Amino acid sequence: MKPNSSILIKLFILQYLSVLCLSQDFDFFYFVLQWPGSYCDTRHSCCYPKTGKPVADFGIHGLWPNYNNGGYPSNCNPDSVFDKSQISDLMSSLQKNWPTLACPSGDGNKFWSHEWEKHGTCSESELDQHDYFEASLKLKEKANLLQVLKNAGIKPDDEFYELDSIEEAIKDAIGYTPGIECNVDGSRNSQLYQIYLCVDTSASEFIECPVLPKGRCASRVQFPKF
Ligand code: 5GP
Ligand code: 5GP
Numbered sequence: 001m002k003p004n005s006s007i008l009i010k011l012f013i014l015q016y017l018s019v020l021c022l023s024q025d026f027d028f029f030y031f032v033l034q035w036p037g038s039y040c041d042t043r044h045s046c047c048y049p050k051t052g053k054p055v056a057d058f059g060i061h062g063l064w065p066n067y068n069n070g071g072y073p074s075n076c077n078p079d080s081v082f083d084k085s086q087i088s089d090l091m092s093s094l095q096k097n098w099p100t101l102a103c104p105s106g107d108g109n110k111f112w113s114h115e116w117e118k119h120g121t122c123s124e125s126e127l128d129q130h131d132y133f134e135a136s137l138k139l140k141e142k143a144n145l146l147q148v149l150k151n152a153g154i155k156p157d158d159e160f161y162e163l164d165s166i167e168e169a170i171k172d173a174i175g176y177t178p179g180i181e182c183n184v185d186g187s188r189n190s191q192l193y194q195i196y197l198c199v200d201t202s203a204s205e206f207i208e209c210p211v212l213p214k215g216r217c218a219s220r221v222q223f224p225k226f
Helices: 002-022 036-042 084-097 109-118 129-143 145-151 163-174
Strands: 028-034 059-066 160-162 179-184 190-199 220-222
Touching: 028 036, 028 129, 036 179, 036 190, 059 109, 059 129, 084 109, 084 129, 109 129, 129 145, 129 190, 145 163, 160 163, 163 179, 163 190, 163 220
Parallel strands: 190 220
Antiparallel strands: 028 059, 028 190, 160 220, 179 190
């Protein structure tokens, strides 16, 4: 009787420890791109980065570890602070592809630091800081979203487009259905704000989304100029 119960206790402790370790883990990434014209309308104002007005393209918002049940981990390692010296080789590409539009104008470091500390630290088992930012930049290039939409006749010209046709264009090009999030501007127009693509845990391949984010889009959405 006694030896059995001690084995059981050990098993329980082992199970508890493995759950503790796994709780740092995640199932997939959301790779989230934002349309700058809509960010500026959502906030009713925005500030261009110190490096100047970004080009009219989708910008990276973040690469977010997520669980299949829709939940997500955040701020996983307070000891792993953002260190721009680790990504100095990526700086000009980050400024171009991951610009900050929040006010007051910044150089991007605050935005990247927030994204690393909130989200990036939760995928450190897969990607260190340099890999995390490099993988995000590669994913943006691979998705080539603005061109994909333009090829389907969908462009940032203040016109309204069927939500279905936007989804379809992306699905045809990338192979998987994206999540699309909208915002409402001052004139109550539903606008294309963010596009979510799902990515495997190594941050290299697009995958079918295990769960799609809530989109809040009308059936026709505006694609604002920027
Ligand atoms: P919002 O409330 O504006 O949708 O999201 C605020 C922030 O919460 C986002 O910028 C992001 O950091 C985080 N967030 C919102 N939804 C998700 C989600 O579905 N997955 C993950 N990983 N983070 C999210
Ligand atoms: P998340 O929504 O990822 O939790 O947080 C985004 C944070 O980054 C917010 O605190 C927001 O003020 C800041 N931020 C700085 N620049 C940008 C930007 O261009 N877009 C978005 N969505 N947030 C930005």
